[in-house]
Amino acid sequence: MTVQDCLQxxxxxxxxxxxxxxxxxxxxxxxxxxxxxxxxGLYFCTARGKDFYEQLLRTGEAAxxxxxxxxxxxxxxxxxxxxxxQKYWIDRIFEENPSMNGVYPGDARYILEPFAIxxxxxxxxxxxxxxxxxxxxxxxxxxxxxxGYLITDGCIGCGTCADLCPQRAIDEGAPYSIxxxxxxxxxxxxENCPVxxxxxxxxx
Ligand code: SF4
Ligand code: SF4
Numbered sequence: 001m002t003v004q005d006c007l008q009x010x011x012x013x014x015x016x017x018x019x020x021x022x023x024x025x026x027x028x029x030x031x032x033x034x035x036x037x038x039x040x041g042l043y044f045c046t047a048r049g050k051d052f053y054e055q056l057l058r059t060g061e062a063a064x065x066x067x068x069x070x071x072x073x074x075x076x077x078x079x080x081x082x083x084x085x086q087k088y089w090i091d092r093i094f095e096e097n098p099s100m101n102g103v104y105p106g107d108a109r110y111i112l113e114p115f116a117i118x119x120x121x122x123x124x125x126x127x128x129x130x131x132x133x134x135x136x137x138x139x140x141x142x143x144x145x146x147x148g149y150l151i152t153d154g155c156i157g158c159g160t161c162a163d164l165c166p167q168r169a170i171d172e173g174a175p176y177s178i179x180x181x182x183x184x185x186x187x188x189x190x191e192n193c194p195v196x197x198x199x200x201x202x203x204x
Contacts, residue, residue, distance in 0.1 A: 003137040006122045011037035016066035020055035035093040041118035047111045071128035078120025089114035131167040131182040146201045148185045151175045154197035161189035
């Protein structure tokens with residue numbers, strides 16, 4: 001899978017959840033249509049009167065998530081950019097998504113502003129396979145966050161973590177090791193290691 005595959009999957013899902021932060025610091029989420037996708041990113045729009053519009057402009061960030069019918073969860077944390085050529089982008093969005101004419105007929109469409117996400121990180125988390133499979137991608141050069149857990153040299157090889165892991169994602173060795181692509185990030189191994197040899201990757 002590639003980052004372009006993920007972008008096309010977002011477009012095929014079309015209706016996905018966008019989360020932003022309100023003026024009072026509270027999380028707010030709503031369903032937004034992915035109107036276009038190309039090799040660079042995702043495109044969407046919203047009306048200038050909406051709280052969502054204010055939140056996008058103020059924070060410049062959004063978290064986007066969607067789920068396919070095959071239980072593949074797609075997650076994108078990215079930087080949001082307002083696009084300059086409003087008429088071009090809104091007309092193109094309406095051309096490729098004609099159902100928008102029913103919601104914003106005629107020139108009402110120009111209350112909408114176009115946005116793109118071309119920078120950030122994408123994760124595809126496939127819950128439809130056994131073991132689960134996860135993969136992260138950089139979008140436009142964005143950093144990919146290393147999440148989950150790591151087994152350090154403090155491991156004494158007792159095997160407790162491997163026995164407890166619900167996805168059998170821990171391999172025997174010196175030290176034992178976690179197959180990151182199969183890890184749920186549940187923390188069960190971390191909580192039960194008798195010598196605290198398992199650490200959170202974000203705290204390393
Ligand atoms: S529980 Fe801790 S000491 Fe035991 S095998 Fe796992 S990492 Fe190593
Ligand atoms: S965090 Fe959970 S899924 Fe991942 S290796 Fe540890 S026990 Fe297994």
